[in-house]
Amino acid sequence: MAGLASDGSNPDVSLLYDINGLAREAPPWFDRVMGFVGEYGIMLGLVLVALGCWWSVRRRGTLTDSVTALSGLVWAPLAAGIALLVNIPIRGFVERPRPFKDHEGLDVLVDGKTDFSFVSDHATMAMAIGVGIFVAHRKFGLAAIALAFAEGFCRVYMGVHYPTDVIGGFALGTAAALLLAPVALALLTPLVSAVARSRHGARLVRSRSAAERCTLPETLGVPEQRMGSAEKDLAA
Template sequence: MAGLATSGSNPDVSLLYDINGLADDAPGWFDRIMEFIGEYGLLLGMVLLVLWCWWTMRRRAATLDDAASSLAAIVWAPLAAGIAVLINIPIRGFVERPRPFVDHDGLEVLIDGKNDFSFVSDHATLAMAMGVGLFVANRKIGIAGIALAVLEGFCRVYMGVHYPTDVIGGFALGTAVALLLSPVAMALLTPVAKAMGGSARAGWLVWARGSLGVAEPESDSGSGAEPGSGLSGGDSERDLAA
């Protein structure tokens, strides 16, 4: 299936030239910015969105069950991205589509060293899987993640390293993995997150109990005293009587 959509007469190639032509007309400093954003910047932005989602939701969770399901959904976002990229490896090997600059002249290629196959785009796949995964966890943050993924796809075409259909295929693959495998992932990750939430050492990763006024678990002695007070219930009563 090598040479998929390499004819200059098809809309895929026409759109490629239209978008990449913007790089030819733009000043050099702007192209350097787009190169950094398309290769590294937007993926870094996705990581920051995941951290923001985690920090926000751990403080809002009212119960351990809510906190555990929220953390499971957040963790699933980067895991979905990794799984989607792994699934893309055999897809690329089967389709064997060359990079657009191999078959088409006159493209402004902003980054060197892209000698692997083009369909589908790893960057678009990874970004959209994380964006959709975040949408499952939190609608508002997820919309921001999906917007970043769309911008990532535009940058890959702008840089001259992917056809538009490479990006669309990446969006479809990332979305499918994030949504279709989500029920299985939640079933596996939620019990782990709940166990972490009940742990004295790892509980802070799951929820911020103190900020919500939720009582900490009682000590092993079963006393009613607050943790760290060093007083049992009986000691407190004797002190009050005195």
């Protein structure tokens, strides 16, 4: 794709200069922080949100609720991986250079970006994980989606992506996480249910204290007697 005009006639480029211009005006230490946050920090934050979601859902509600939520949580990184795979041919087809290759005066905060720009892998992955966590738990999902939006801002601030690269990443990540969710959950729920019924994997799905509070057997597509035995294993 040919370079875009930088005379203000293209809103994508104008917004790029406006956001990246903040980096030129910020102190060097702040730019270093933003570079780290945009490259690694927000992804680490998404991992922490996912861990917090896991810790919460295994301690609250019923066993059925925990299995359903954890199935969605397992889907989140899988959706991100699928979205990144889909992005490989998209990048190869569009062949959009990084903005700093076509436009002068940008403050680029990270080195080594030699691949194509559209769409942003970081924005795609962050939004896919955020929407996947939202499928599992709305409160944690909203926090994850907020981090995904922050990731998109950082990528433009760092001078390595156009705003439309980020928007495309958001769209791709959301589509992968939502459109494939019904099939993914249909496959993952029985697997997580099997883990919940196992002796050694049950605590990954349900905490001991939550299992002890459960006084009635729950059904997850298995006989009631078997589910009661699983709850006893969890409480052991």
